[in-house]
Amino acid sequence: AQSVTQPDIHITVSEGASLELRCNYSYGATPYLFWYVQSPGQGLQLLLKYFSGDTLVQGIKGFEAEFKRSQSSFNLRKPSVHWSDAAEYFCAVAAGNKLTFGGGTRVLVKP
Amino acid sequence: EAQVTQNPRYLITVTGKKLTVTCSQNMNHEYMSWYRQDPGLGLRQIYYSMNVEVTDKGDVPEGYKVSRKEKRNFPLILESPSPNQTSLYFCASSFASGIRYEQYFGPGTRLTVT
Numbered sequence: 001a002q003s004v005t006q007p008d009i010h011i012t013v014s015e016g017a018s019l020e021l022r023c024n025y026s027y028g029a030t031p032y033l034f035w036y037v038q039s040p041g042q043g044l045q046l047l048l049k050y051f052s053g054d055t056l057v058q059g060i061k062g063f064e065a066e067f068k069r070s071q072s073s074f075n076l077r078k079p080s081v082h083w084s085d086a087a088e089y090f091c092a093v094a095a096g097n098k099l100t101f102g103g104g105t106r107v108l109v110k111p
Numbered sequence: 112e113a114q115v116t117q118n119p120r121y122l123i124t125v126t127g128k129k130l131t132v133t134c135s136q137n138m139n140h141e142y143m144s145w146y147r148q149d150p151g152l153g154l155r156q157i158y159y160s161m162n163v164e165v166t167d168k169g170d171v172p173e174g175y176k177v178s179r180k181e182k183r184n185f186p187l188i189l190e191s192p193s194p195n196q197t198s199l200y201f202c203a204s205s206f207a208s209g210i211r212y213e214q215y216f217g218p219g220t221r222l223t224v225t
Contacts, residue, residue, distance in 0.1 A: 009151070034213075043115075043201060043216035044154075090153055097161060098169060099144070099214065101153035 002027040002095045004102035012108045013081050021076040021105050023091030032094035033074040035065055038104075039087045047089075050074060061085070083109050113138045115217035117202050123223045124192055132187045132220050134202030142205040143185040144169070144214065145177065147198040154201065160185055192224045 003026045013019050025031055032051050036044040048059025055067040065076045074091060086109040091102040115136045124130055136143065144159040146169075156169030160179040174196055176188040185204075189196060199221050203214040 004153075006153075043218050044203075044214075045216075046213045049213065092154075097142075097159060097167065098156055100170070101146075101155070103151050103153045 002031070002093050002098075002100050004091050004093050004100055006089075006091055006102035006105050008105045009103070010106050010108065012110060014110045015083055016080050019076075019078045019081045019085070019107065021089050021091075021107070023074045023076065023102060024072055025074060025091070025093045026072065027093055027095055029095070033065075033067060034092040034094070034099075035059065035063070035074075035076050036090045036092060036101075037061075037087050038090065044090065047076070081107075081109055083111065085109055113215070115202055115204055115215050117200075117217040117220050119220060120218065121221050123225065125225055126193055127191050130189050130192060130222075132189075132200060132202075132222070134185045134187065134217060135183050136185075136202075136204040136215070137183065138204060138206070138215065139182065140204035140206055140215070141182070142212070142214075143179065144203045144205075145175070145185070145187045146201045146203065147171065147196075148201060148219075149198050157187070157200075189222075192222075194224050196222065197224050198222060 005024045034049045035047040050057045050067045088104045088106045118133045145157040146154040148154045155171045158177040160166045202217040205212040205214045
């Protein structure tokens with residue numbers, strides 16, 4: 001069975017600084033990988049996804065993620081964080097017809 | 112407007128009192144799914160449906176039932192709720208019968224079982 005680990009429960013970053021959120025997955029075959037964002041009191045919104053091809057994936061809101069098969073990782077990055085990026089971020093892996101989420105990383109943005 | 116709706120948004124109930132949380136989507140999506148979100152555990156899939164009359168268990172199906180009689184609706188039924196089912200529930204749908212596609216999430220239903 002697949003699994004996803006997000007090692008950082010909370011991250012605090014200053015506005016304008018760079019952000020990197022870690023995601024490690026466990027799955028035997030080629031994974032379908034996703035990053036979702038959940039703003040306070042909201043549902044989840046897709047930031048980006050990886051299925052195949054170029055391992056650097058661009059998403060919405062200036063986010064990108066890099067798939068590294070050798071490290072079983074799919075880390076999310078943003079070069080310059082805005083206060084509106086304060087939210088909870090979830091990495092997810094799809095296998096068969098199921099979607100498995102990590103525990104989430106809550107991002108706090110300091111002015 | 113394309114959306115997934117859930118009702119109710121908030122619900123407080125007592126142990127053992129049957130309840131239904133409705134989910135409806137207006138995008139003609141084939142795939143629908145229910146998740147529960149608990150702190151530190153992320154979202155865990157309860158049930159999913161590939162199409163009308165086709166449902167299957169996710170990772171945490173115990174204590175829940177679903178049905179898919181119409182394409183647009185996918186209600187979640189708790190026949191005898193217990194306090195450990197206190198959680199935030201999300202319904203989601205996606206275009207095709209494949210988890211590869213982006214899922215569109217509803218706004219969530221916060222359930223408290225006392």
